[in-house]
Amino acid sequence: MEIVFGPVDSRRFGRSLGVDLSPSKKQCNFDCVYCELQGAKTMESMQEIVLVDSILQAVQTALRTQKCDVLTLTANGEPTLYPYLYELISNLKDIVPESMKILVLTNGSLLWKKEVQDSLMLVDIVKFSCDSLESQAFKRIDRPHTSLNLAQIEQGIREFCQRFNGEIVSEVLFVKGINDTKEQARQIARFLSTLQGLKRVDIGSIDRPPAYKVEAVSDEKLKELASYFYAYDNLCISLPRRSQNKAEENLSLQTYDTNGLIGLIKRRPLSTLDAQKILDSKTLALLDELCQKKIVKQCSVGENIFYQIVG
Template sequence: MQNLIFGPIISRRFGYSLGIDLSPNTKQCNFDCLYCELQGAKPQDSMREVIPAYEYVDSISRYLASNPKQKIDVLTFTANGEPTLYPHLLELIKTLKPSLPPHIKTLILSNGSLFWQQSVREALLEFDMVKFSLDSLNPRTFARIDRPHKSLHLESIKKGIATFATEFTQKTNGKLIGEILLLKGVNDTSAHAKELAQFLSRIPISRLDIGTLDRPPAHKATPLSIKEIETFVSYFEGLCVYIPRRASQDSNIPKRTLNKEELIQTLSMRPLTLEDMQALFCDNTLALADTLTKSHILKWEQVGNIAFLCPTNSTTKVLF
């Protein structure tokens, strides 16, 4: 059981998470990303080692029954690799989900590479939250950073993500979350930002996480600074963008003072987290934001474990 599930761990982005590892014994992935924290391995287009769905259902059910007081916000389906390669994903989620307490949500962390497959989309529609990664829309950069299996093509991946985003928001109340991981000198230019922003602003995602290396990677790669990430993020107007921060990284950033109109305009362009607000603005502006929230001019919107502040009458394309 301990090989199949892990945690719970506290996730800043999703709360108390109990992990479900769909490839617990070896890396099985159709990417071999430069930034992967797992040991490098040749990409594969299917799982060679597959654990039956009933073993997961039994392990999860026994864990929940044995730990009734354990705080769990979300069951996070992941893998030492790509979880949508797991061939019994639909069977697993459809069997398991009806037995879960209503407060426990289901989440899958995917690289988005197989969303063009109808069988994968059918399984993903059963999840409460789906997170996918999309590091570049430039074919050469995509090949360089994600190092995909030869059967994968960027245009198919792009169309698959767009198709699933529409299906997911039309057929469910789920949250679709995108993620971009930036590497210095690889996918961090303004051209990359503009191309990704243009595509992602046209599909209904609830949140976009943009970050950089935080753990030692399997391959040689260099992270960006918070300032460099902020510059990249400036192109993503109208989207709820979450940037993982550490207090020490923000200590030298000058904090701004905004009046009411400036604050509303800023939040109309891009909703901000409390972490963002505290890093960017002085105490007077934070107090103003609190006042405007109490007056219902601004509002907090929750996506996963992250809340974003935006105008109450916001016309952004983000779906909450």
């Protein structure tokens, strides 16, 4: 797979160029039930590591032709597992234009580690997940590696927020029958309200094809759960919804070959609306061909239809 992918249209951060720190396979210390990637055994450290120079070269090449709002460090898994994170981000700061922010998407599980904190001090935006603070629900929804401790994760998030001077965003994702009680919502809201420098809380549910057979909460339930967060005046709450407006963004249309298109969809199942907004006519024809060959299929999640890799 390619290291750099996109750009993609992010509802929360604008036009985003993705950098995959684990392009060859899923490497994560969580195996979340709602993950866009297929389920996989959790791991404490990365087994397959891409060289820093390879990542930097891929980013430099992409930046010659792409203008984006953010450079998003993510992974087929958890980016903070990458062992050379500080070196990578230090060098990225030298090649990424000042107009472009560096964003890290993390599950928050390793924010208690000093080396992870030190690395993330160099970026502009950190978004971490916080799906449950109740032990059994945490294990059911995030399916963490046995080395992880929920209390340590909670304390690590608190310590990181105290140190970080950039933009901090938290995401809470509710899954039907697992973490969707009012008690859990209140517990998460109470914790997030105590964090220093938290700019925004994104509250949502499943809106892409999940790794396991789980269901989204209803819109009415989601609004009810969000009400417990609105109770705290210092929390800025967002309930992002996927736009139905094809003309919402005037994006430059992207061209992909077969491997690039398959790689993009593996990382981020693509809605039919997103495909029309970001892919050129040649790539849309290729996408239709992949569907006919049953390499790609369509599936429905809520009101939206997504392209997903078969198998």
